[in-house]
Amino acid sequence: MFGVLFAICGYQFSPRSADLGETRLWCTNTxxxxxxxxxxxxxxxxxxxxxxxxxxxxxVAGSLTTGAVLATT
Numbered sequence: 001m002f003g004v005l006f007a008i009c010g011y012q013f014s015p016r017s018a019d020l021g022e023t024r025l026w027c028t029n030t031x032x033x034x035x036x037x038x039x040x041x042x043x044x045x046x047x048x049x050x051x052x053x054x055x056x057x058x059x060v061a062g063s064l065t066t067g068a069v070l071a072t073t
Contacts, residue, residue, distance in 0.1 A: 004050060008061040 006013035026043045027034065034040075050057075 005057055005061055005064075008057060009065050 024043055025034075025037060025040045026045045028045045028047060030044055
């Protein structure tokens, strides 16, 4: 989710990982092949959840980008 949120804001999400052996990579294509990273990318992104909360993500991204948070009714 952070990667998507950062992309909406126009930022690059670049987490630093000290131990790549325990890193979890997530994929959107369950039939895709990911080469040497295939053994690490067996978690699937739930795109339905992203779609369901897309409006909220845009609001958060807007608040982060502008630095202002407006009350909603």
